[in-house]
Amino acid sequence: xxxxxxxxxxxxxxxxxxxxxxGPVEVEALVATARAAQPAWAAxxxxxxxxxxxxxxxxxxDNADQIAETIHAENGKSLDEANIEVMYGAxxxxxxxxxxxxxxxxxxxxxxxxxxLGRKLVVRYQPVGVVxxxxxxxxxxxxxxxxxxxxxxxxxxxxxxxxxxxxxxxVLMAEMAREIGLPDGVFSVATGTGAAxxxxxxxxxxxxxxxxxxTGKKVAGRCGERLxxxxxxxxxxxxxxxxxxxxxxxxxxxxxFSAMHNSGxxxxxxxxxxxxxPVYDEFVALMTERFESLRVGESTGFGTSESGSLTFPPxxxxxxxxxxxxxxxxxxxxxxxxxxxGEGRFFEPTLLVDVDQDMACMREETFGPTLPIMKVADxxxxxxxxxxxxxxxxxxxxxxxxxxxxxxxxxxxxxxxxVNDALANYFALELPMGGWKDSGLGAxxxxxxxRKFTKRQSILVTRFGMKNELHGMPFKATNIRTxxxxxxxxxxxxxxxKD
Ligand code: NDP
Numbered sequence: 001x002x003x004x005x006x007x008x009x010x011x012x013x014x015x016x017x018x019x020x021x022x023g024p025v026e027v028e029a030l031v032a033t034a035r036a037a038q039p040a041w042a043a044x045x046x047x048x049x050x051x052x053x054x055x056x057x058x059x060x061x062d063n064a065d066q067i068a069e070t071i072h073a074e075n076g077k078s079l080d081e082a083n084i085e086v087m088y089g090a091x092x093x094x095x096x097x098x099x100x101x102x103x104x105x106x107x108x109x110x111x112x113x114x115x116x117l118g119r120k121l122v123v124r125y126q127p128v129g130v131v132x133x134x135x136x137x138x139x140x141x142x143x144x145x146x147x148x149x150x151x152x153x154x155x156x157x158x159x160x161x162x163x164x165x166x167x168x169x170x171v172l173m174a175e176m177a178r179e180i181g182l183p184d185g186v187f188s189v190a191t192g193t194g195a196a197x198x199x200x201x202x203x204x205x206x207x208x209x210x211x212x213x214x215t216g217k218k219v220a221g222r223c224g225e226r227l228x229x230x231x232x233x234x235x236x237x238x239x240x241x242x243x244x245x246x247x248x249x250x251x252x253x254x255x256x257f258s259a260m261h262n263s264g265x266x267x268x269x270x271x272x273x274x275x276x277x278p279v280y281d282e283f284v285a286l287m288t289e290r291f292e293s294l295r296v297g298e299s300t301g302f303g304t305s306e307s308g309s310l311t312f313p314p315x316x317x318x319x320x321x322x323x324x325x326x327x328x329x330x331x332x333x334x335x336x337x338x339x340x341x342g343e344g345r346f347f348e349p350t351l352l353v354d355v356d357q358d359m360a361c362m363r364e365e366t367f368g369p370t371l372p373i374m375k376v377a378d379x380x381x382x383x384x385x386x387x388x389x390x391x392x393x394x395x396x397x398x399x400x401x402x403x404x405x406x407x408x409x410x411x412x413x414x415x416x417x418x419v420n421d422a423l424a425n426y427f428a429l430e431l432p433m434g435g436w437k438d439s440g441l442g443a444x445x446x447x448x449x450x451r452k453f454t455k456r457q458s459i460l461v462t463r464f465g466m467k468n469e470l471h472g473m474p475f476k477a478t479n480i481r482t483x484x485x486x487x488x489x490x491x492x493x494x495x496x497x498k499d
Contacts (some may be wrong), residue, residue, distance in 0.1 A: 038183030236393030319368030392436030
């Protein structure tokens with residue numbers, strides 16, 4: 001019998017199922033099948049593919065409970081949080097069914113270059129072929145199958161390699177593909193370890209990777225060697241800035257959600273907070289109250305728990321190390337502070353104060369139910385500390401002065417900044433989302449979130465009988481003078497420029 005991976009429920013520690021651990025040859029075979037299926041899939045056009053995506057949308061809604069339970073069982077997040085992933089799947093299927101054709105329509109280009117006057121210029125977008133999607137364990141649907149949807153909408157076929165920790169949701173997606181009648185080979189799942197991910201990178205035409213910065217750099221390196229496009233959504237250490245004029249209740253409620261959603265195991269979780277001195281005590285008191293009220297444990301139905309288990313076994317060690325290092329350095333844990341005893345992998349929601357910028361909890365991605373809060377003198381110090389990070393995924397600013405909030409947003413080194421909000425941007429599928437610095441390359445959502453799965457082709461058409469100015473042009477002084485005049489007319493005289 002070939003090797004298998006046993007999948008555990010992190011809330012109970014019990015094995016719930018097993019999936020095949022595919023080797024490189026099996027992964028290569030999946031890509032070959034996907035490659036064979038791709039031309040017919042592309043030939044269906046946007047309308048034909050859109051019909052399948054609409055069926056997918058319906059399937060998500062018809063099977064919402066089963067999908068949420070599968071996510072909950074293998075990841076440990078609450079059923080309510082699992083349901084957010086299900087809703088994302090339904091919304092994304094509808095979104096890409098509707099918008100793919102507009103985002104990828106031929107673009108007519110107008111050039112002011114005197115050398116191509118009268119030519120027709122067009123840019124078109126063609127599917128790359130087979131897209132390899134490699135996903136993490138923290139969002140088994142959202143950051144796995146979620147990226148398959150635009151890849152398919154663009155006319156590619158896709159092979160998904162989910163994390164070995166949470167493969168069951170992806171296996172369920174393969175079942176969905178069969179039930180909605182998706183042609184064979186259009187979408188398949190390569191269950192396996194990191195080796196299966198590495199094998200996938202060897203054979204596909206483009207890679208969409210979501211995961212740690214460490215693995216992302218390896219994947220990008222190999223894609224670079226193969227000269228295939230790759231888009232990377234990596235880790236984060238998202239800062240929150242609370243200014244003295246903020247609506248503190250809102251800042252506390254939203255920060256609680258963004259820090260504790262999925263027990264902090266979200267790439268875009270709020271991981272560190274900088275609060276202006278005049279409102280520091282009040283904000284800390286509001287957060288303490290909220291942290292204390294969280295119900296920790298396995299959810300036994302909707303609305304029964306706010307803080308689920310940690311999914312990946314080594315996460316318990318990372319979170320523990322960050323808290324212990326902070327406390328040893330002089331920080332105080334106002335709530336929680338350690339692993340919850342008993343069944344499953346639960347960590348108590350832990351609010352840390354008296355932290356400093358050099359502690360591990362302020363510098364490294366914690367990915368757990370903890371939140372360090374630091375007092376700052378003013379907005380300038382908050383911005384400086386927020387930007388003092390290897391990561392640049394998201395950031396949030398809280399202030400009632402919206403102009404100031406947007407000014408500060410522009411000073412922050414992050415791919416996305418929210419003013420008086422957090423995480424909501426993820427559900428605006430028109431808005432690109434992607435990290436700066438060690439948080440990634442490329443974007444998901446919006447125009448860039450589908451064009452990355454295409455090859456761009458530029459076409460220049462010269463009508464029969466047109467004068468061949470470019471090739472025939474003898475660059476004599478008279479022509480240079482004519483050209484200079486033309487350029488001045490089209491683009492202005494250089495002396496009128498400011499620099
Ligand atoms: P990893 O980088 O450990 O793994 C991600 C995926 O890559 C897994 O499927 C893994 O397989 C696979 N993999 C491992 N080694 C290789 C390899 N050499 N070549 C190809 N694939 C490989 O990340 P985690 O699963 O631990 O996910 C958590 C991380 O993901 C966090 O840093 C988080 O911030 C980030 N993330 C970023 C998001 C974003 O949008 N920016 C969204 C969600 C998460 P296996 O698990 O089987 O080893």
